[in-house]
Amino acid sequence: GQQLNQSPQSMFIQEGEDVSMNCTSSSIFNTWLWYKQDPGEGPVLLIALYKAGELTSNGRLTAQFGITRKDSFLNISASIPSDVGIYFCAGQLANFGNEKLTFGTGTRLTIIP
Amino acid sequence: DSGVTQTPKHLITATGQRVTLRCSPRSGDLSVYWYQQSLDQGLQFLIHYYNGEERAKGNILERFSAQQFPDLHSELNLSSLELGDSALYFCASNRRLGGNEQFFGPGTRLTVL
Numbered sequence A: 001g002q003q004l005n006q007s008p009q010s011m012f013i014q015e016g017e018d019v020s021m022n023c024t025s026s027s028i029f030n031t032w033l034w035y036k037q038d039p040g041e042g043p044v045l046l047i048a049l050y051k052a053g054e055l056t057s058n059g060r061l062t063a064q065f066g067i068t069r070k071d072s073f074l075n076i077s078a079s080i081p082s083d084v085g086i087y088f089c090a091g092q093l094a095n096f097g098n099e100k101l102t103f104g105t106g107t108r109l110t111i112i113p
Numbered sequence B: 001d002s003g004v005t006q007t008p009k010h011l012i013t014a015t016g017q018r019v020t021l022r023c024s025p026r027s028g029d030l031s032v033y034w035y036q037q038s039l040d041q042g043l044q045f046l047i048h049y050y051n052g053e054e055r056a057k058g059n060i061l062e063r064f065s066a067q068q069f070p071d072l073h074s075e076l077n078l079s080s081l082e083l084g085d086s087a088l089y090f091c092a093s094n095r096r097l098g099g100n101e102q103f104f105g106p107g108t109r110l111t112v113l
Helices: none
Strands: A004-007 A009-015 A019-024 A031-037 A044-049 A054-059 A061-065 A071-076 A085-092 A107-112 B004-005 B011-014 B019-024 B033-040 B041-051 B053-057 B064-068 B076-077 B087-094 B107-111
Touching: A004 A085, A009 A019, A009 B053, A019 A044, A019 A085, A019 B004, A031 A061, A044 A061, A071 A085, A085 B053, B004 B087, B011 B019, B019 B107, B033 B076, B041 B064, B041 B076, B076 B087
Parallel strands: A009 A107, B011 B107
Antiparallel strands: A004 A019, A019 A071, A031 A044, A031 A085, A054 A061, A061 A071, A085 A107, B004 B019, B019 B076, B033 B041, B033 B087, B041 B053, B064 B076, B087 B107
């Protein structure tokens, strides 16, 4: 099945650093979602983007819907230990009858003490 | 807590067997989506039900089937299990057709021995 390209695959940072990750697709989407998954848990929705060029924030998280509708970006500022986990982007066409989410390959974030 | 519940949390079974995974959506949500998460394929969409009717199929094997009941809970049936079916199975829900944000349950970890 299709997976979107996410980069980087993994990140090792120190607490307090800012983080940037991105997601690219060969096809366009109408909606981009960003999820975080902790080990053994289900993905938790962080941010939803609905319009090309849109920039949306949720606390220390900021995400952008790429202008081409084929990419999205997530930034985390001033990272803290609870930010550790795997971050997934997900694209959706959101047409009736085609509401599935297509997920990225994930970015694993580790904070070095 | 997303409000989506899944049972069981863990399931260990043998090849050739049949299992049933259960999902209860958030209160008021009419759509249920099933996803499979494996190490090699990532998170993949399986099937979508809305108010008891199948809406879309993804990469779902013929050995797998699902249904959504009048009380809106859903079951995913996996039969003739193979080693490669070992994975995390998630359901997600949202309120309406065309709804973008999907809220995930904690998942069922299936191990086929």
